[in-house]
Amino acid sequence: MIAAPGQGLALARDEGETAAARTRIAVQGLAKRFNASGREFVAVDDVSFEVKQGEFVALLGPSGCGKSTILNMVAGLLPRSGGRILIDEDTVETGKVNPRVGYVFQRDTLFPWRTVEQNIGYGLEIAGLPRAERAGRVASAVEKAGLSGFAQSFPRMLSGGMRQRVALMRTLILEPEILLMDEPFGALDTHTKLEMHKTLLEIWERERQTVLFVTHDLGEALTLASRIILLSARPGRLKEDFDVAIPRPRDPVAVRETAEFGRLYSHIWHSLGEEFRRTRAD
Amino acid sequence: MSNSRAVILFWQLAILAAVLVIWQWGFDWSKALLPKAYVPKILDPYFVAKPTLIWQSFLRLGCFADAGGFTACVTGNDNNLWLATLVTLKNTWWGFLFGSASGIAAGLILGRSDFLARVFGPYIVALNSIPRIALVPLVILIFGLGDLSKIATAWLVVFFVVFFNTFEGTRAVDRDQIAAARLLGASEFTVLRTVVIPSALAWVFASLLPAVSFALIGVIVGEFIGAERGLGKLIIEAEARANASEMMVAIFVMMFVGILLAIAVRSLQSYLLRWQPQFEPSA
Ligand SMILES: Nc1ncnc2c1ncn2[C@@H]1O[C@H](COP(=O)(O)OP(=O)(O)OP(=O)(O)O)[C@@H](O)[C@H]1O
Ligand SMILES: [Mg+2]
Numbered sequence: 001m002i003a004a005p006g007q008g009l010a011l012a013r014d015e016g017e018t019a020a021a022r023t024r025i026a027v028q029g030l031a032k033r034f035n036a037s038g039r040e041f042v043a044v045d046d047v048s049f050e051v052k053q054g055e056f057v058a059l060l061g062p063s064g065c066g067k068s069t070i071l072n073m074v075a076g077l078l079p080r081s082g083g084r085i086l087i088d089e090d091t092v093e094t095g096k097v098n099p100r101v102g103y104v105f106q107r108d109t110l111f112p113w114r115t116v117e118q119n120i121g122y123g124l125e126i127a128g129l130p131r132a133e134r135a136g137r138v139a140s141a142v143e144k145a146g147l148s149g150f151a152q153s154f155p156r157m158l159s160g161g162m163r164q165r166v167a168l169m170r171t172l173i174l175e176p177e178i179l180l181m182d183e184p185f186g187a188l189d190t191h192t193k194l195e196m197h198k199t200l201l202e203i204w205e206r207e208r209q210t211v212l213f214v215t216h217d218l219g220e221a222l223t224l225a226s227r228i229i230l231l232s233a234r235p236g237r238l239k240e241d242f243d244v245a246i247p248r249p250r251d252p253v254a255v256r257e258t259a260e261f262g263r264l265y266s267h268i269w270h271s272l273g274e275e276f277r278r279t280r281a282d
Numbered sequence: 283m284s285n286s287r288a289v290i291l292f293w294q295l296a297i298l299a300a301v302l303v304i305w306q307w308g309f310d311w312s313k314a315l316l317p318k319a320y321v322p323k324i325l326d327p328y329f330v331a332k333p334t335l336i337w338q339s340f341l342r343l344g345c346f347a348d349a350g351g352f353t354a355c356v357t358g359n360d361n362n363l364w365l366a367t368l369v370t371l372k373n374t375w376w377g378f379l380f381g382s383a384s385g386i387a388a389g390l391i392l393g394r395s396d397f398l399a400r401v402f403g404p405y406i407v408a409l410n411s412i413p414r415i416a417l418v419p420l421v422i423l424i425f426g427l428g429d430l431s432k433i434a435t436a437w438l439v440v441f442f443v444v445f446f447n448t449f450e451g452t453r454a455v456d457r458d459q460i461a462a463a464r465l466l467g468a469s470e471f472t473v474l475r476t477v478v479i480p481s482a483l484a485w486v487f488a489s490l491l492p493a494v495s496f497a498l499i500g501v502i503v504g505e506f507i508g509a510e511r512g513l514g515k516l517i518i519e520a521e522a523r524a525n526a527s528e529m530m531v532a533i534f535v536m537m538f539v540g541i542l543l544a545i546a547v548r549s550l551q552s553y554l555l556r557w558q559p560q561f562e563p564s565a
Contacts (some may be wrong), residue, residue, distance in 0.1 A: 107458050111463075122463070123467055126468050154557045171466070174466065
């Protein structure tokens with residue numbers, strides 16, 4: 001395993017990320033091979049890392065390096081070809097849903113035939129929560145997402161940012177302790193993205209879920225995460241591991257002015273640059 | 283201004299009036315004015331009747347002109363217009379209902395199970411290749427001259443149309459939406475109920491509108507080939523007596539029945555699919 005240069009700089013670790021915190025996600029020697037038209041194709045190769053209680057970890061890497069593949073294996077959506085994944089000391093079984101884990105997709109997966117309210121309340125509804133109890137929680141989630149006037153709207157009437165807020169609330173309303181997010185803001189414009197970062201930071205700084213956040217956007221990773229795991233280009237391997245010692249609460253615009261942001265940005269940029277060049281060379 | 287509603291309505295009524303006028307008097311006028319060879323045969327009342335004759339036939343068949351009074355005629359005559367319409371409508375409805383329900387069920391099951399789809403695929407393609415009308419005499423042989431054979435004929439026609447659309451719709455469901463539902467805690471059955479069915483519904487409805495006309499066609503053909511009652515039977519009886527105006531009455535009633543059924547399906551469709559842009563309730 002490669003030494004993590006960021007670890008020496010971890011002076012201002014946030015509370016909840018102390019060394020004593022328990023491990024929520026443990027990935028050990030994870031591998032994934034696909035069979036692409038007869039030929040075996042290695043997408044993920046020997047990846048190991050841990051995510052501790054209350055950590056916000058960004059999984060950063062060039063497009064196609066296997067980030068979604070790793071996250072889907074952690075969520076139990078995809079069988080793995082090798083290695084182990086433990087969530088709270090239990091091995092993840094493919095096809096079995098862990099109610100403590102929430103997942104936000106890279107693609108828009110709202111149910112177009114349900115209104116905003118019905119989308120957000122989906123998990124509670126199928127869990128059989130009585131209508132009256134549900135209504136209160138849904139209303140407060142709609143409000144938290146800043147969608148008050150749109151509770152009765154269908155998804156197609158919303159902008160991309162609003163839809164992604166609905167998707168986020170649909171997952172958060174079930175109060176998952178562990179949140180897996182796959183480039184949830186990848187399809188949004190810069191301004192909307194910053195708005196979403198603000199929303200997510202507010203929620204996370206209040207509730208401190210354990211988050212594994214996939215992205216290929218370095219600025220996004222530095223804005224949100226407490227730790228960044230850098231993956232190499234295909235096949236995805238662990239490259240480096242950095243702590244992001246920017247104090248909280250963070251503001252998505254103001255963080256960019258901090259010295260730590262600038263320093264990490266240029267360091268990781270060079271590291272990522274090598275990987276992008278490797279991707280092109282293929 | 284030229285395409286305002288009033289102008290459009292004016293032209294629609296003008297066309298209707300012109301058709302009725304030509305139908306009513308066109309043959310007599312052309313016989314009086316044109317050389318014999320140029321008189322259009324298609325307007326001959328012997329073949330196409332006349333609006334006034336059709337109206338009289340309608341009053342007679344509909345028991346409005348009966349000496350014994352309306353109720354006596356409706357209850358006494360076992361193939362009057364009302365009874366015939368009711369029988370045809372009832373058989374169409376049940377055929378449509380059974381056909382679409384079984385088509386939807388089979389489509390959902392085979393759509394969700396690769397194994398069953400593979401096993402039954404060739405049989406369904408083979409059965410679907412038989413022109414359904416060719417089976418009508420067989421169906422009547424099996425189920426008799428009564429209502430059951432008409433319902434079975436309509437079922438045969440409706441089932442395959444609805445089945446194929448439901449199957450395709452079930453196949454086209456977004457896999458990520460299913461995964462999302464699972465991750466939010468849905469069981470296999472809940473996924474079917476809350477994701478697969480609503481998502482396939484647009485495909486199902488695309489087939490229900492033609493299916494309802496097919497059901498009517500199935501019933502009428504069944505009645506042509508062998509029946510005791512119904513609008514199709516009415517036409518066959520009128521044909522035997524070379525009575526064009528009575529046939530026309532039955533045809534017009536079928537038209538109204540078809541329109542009513544289509545409206546019923548369409549309004550159900552626009553309610554259930556109101557989340558789709560084309561069915562958005564206009565403000
Ligand atoms: N079902 C599959 N069959 C074959 N190859 C696959 C499959 N899913 C993913 N891959 C391949 O595995 C590699 C990693 O894919 P993955 O979706 O994990 O990338 P990613 O890092 O999430 O990229 P992006 O940032 O573009 O979303 C890609 O090269 C992709 O082509
Ligand atoms: Mg991805």
